[in-house]
Amino acid sequence: MKVAFITLGCRVNSYESEAMAEKFIKSGWEIVDNDEKADAYVINTCTVTNMGDRKSRQMISRARKANKDAVIAAVGCYSQVEPEKVAEIEGVDIVLGTKNKGDIIHYVNKFIEERNQIVNVKDVFTDKKFEDLNIDEYQDKTRAFLKIQDGCNRFCSYCLIPYARGGVCSKNPEKVIGEIKRLAEHGFKEIILSGIHIASYGDDLKGDWNLISIIEKAEQIDGIERIRIGSIEPRFFDEDTISKIKNMKKMCPHFHLSLQSGCTETLERMNRKYTAEEYKEIVYKLRENISDVSITTDVIVGFPGETDEEFEKTYDFLKEIELAKMHVFKYSPREGTKAAAMKNQINGNVKDKRSAELIELDKINEKKFMSKFLDREMDVLFEKKL
Known part of the structure; x- marks a missing residue:
């Protein structure tokens, strides 16, 4: 079969x-x-x-x-x-x-x-148990994705994911560490810790387990040379977290830091939990403490009520902080979300124009970031023999 x-x-x-x-x-x-x-x-x-x-x-x-x-x-x-x-x-x-x-x-x-x-189809709000789906034989023999968290409690006004995935649930930490050790024994050099809202890992667990404690344990495992984390929200990076990451030898200096908008007024309507200024401060703190750090992001254009002035704030914000890469999405109304019922929905032509402008800006910023590495030797992991 x-x-x-x-x-x-x-x-x-x-x-x-x-x-x-x-x-x-x-x-x-x-x-x-x-x-x-x-x-x-x-x-x-x-x-x-x-x-x-x-x-x-x-x-x-x-x-x-x-x-x-x-x-x-x-x-x-x-x-x-x-x-x-x-x-x-x-x-x-x-x-x-x-x-x-x-x-x-x-x-x-x-x-x-x-x-x-x-x-x-089970009710995700009553079934809060982490579904332990494990992989014993990965197709890729260098890099392994490891799902350690599911669900989200944030309820951004445009997003259906909490309704699709339910509340936060975390994989048993001993199982996480055990799986990382097994991956190392099988020759994997790099792990990517993934989840729906990975910054909330441990929120539902007893004890002091959180994402940083998992990373610290992974750092101690022989054979693992690189550790990455999936898309993460800005407020994860407080001063204590940045200080710990700064001293880690295996943590890849790449963080996909969700932004969505560079305008605080837009962020408020999105029900994001930070301001544009807070985001910028975190970006600068990461750059001050972690050399060659690559910060990438997602941006939504055409969110309901996004005026020309608000979009210009986002454009100027992204031009100023010069992120290494950004993925630009045109807002898509999702039935059942607060944003879908908001007034002042933006028409498609405006979304297209704003998207095109940010994509062009992204090309400039990405080239600037990559140019920093010209004529430099960098460590790499080989994925296969040539």
Whole structure:
């Protein structure tokens, strides 16, 4: 039996798809590319934007066209938020949310046996347990992503992710450290600690565990040469945290520091928990303490009520702080969020114009950052023999 995976969205989804694939392999299935004919297709969906929803639907349809007799399983964030809509898509046999991906084999076998559509989406606000999806055999043998946290309690006004992933839940710290040790024993040199809101790791745990304590433990593990963390919010970097990171030898000097807007008024409507000035201070503190630090970010243009003046504040802010790289997104209204009901929605042409301006600025800033490394020797990790 052959199974193919189609994964949309974030690194956490990628990690979970690899973990699900491993469960299929252990059950005797063969993993094939998603453009090949398979007996089952697992579409790991995304709902962070309208585009994510649309691509999820498109991938489901593509899988059905590839083999009309295959088992089609739609799992993940879009399925969690809109299970009824997903179940109505022609050809969908199994609908699972974000809390039971580990049971995928059970549900595929159940459908093959009974041939009745299965819809099993748990309530993410009552099921607060961390789903322990582990990977024993990574495809990449140099770098490993490790999911250590799920969920988010922030409720930004534009975002559905808390409804798709539920509240904060953290992986048992002893299991995290054990998995990092096992990865090192298998030859992995670099780990990327990932989560939906990774800065909140440990908030739901007893004791003093937090993200920094995990990183400090990982620093002590022989064989691990590099440690990275996924996208993180600015306020994680207080003076104590920066001081600790400054003295770490294995921590990569790269932080994806979520911004979304360089205008404090816009940030307030977004329900972000910092001001533009606070963000700038953190950027400068990181640069003062960590040499060659690379700071990247995400920016949303065209958020409801974003006036020309507010956008200019964002543009000038980003021009001033010169980040190494930024990903620019045009605001996408998500039904059920506060932002979708706000007045003064911005039309598409304005979003396109603002997006284009920031993308051009990003090219300039990125080139400035990269030029600092001309004619310098830097350490690298080899991924394969040439």
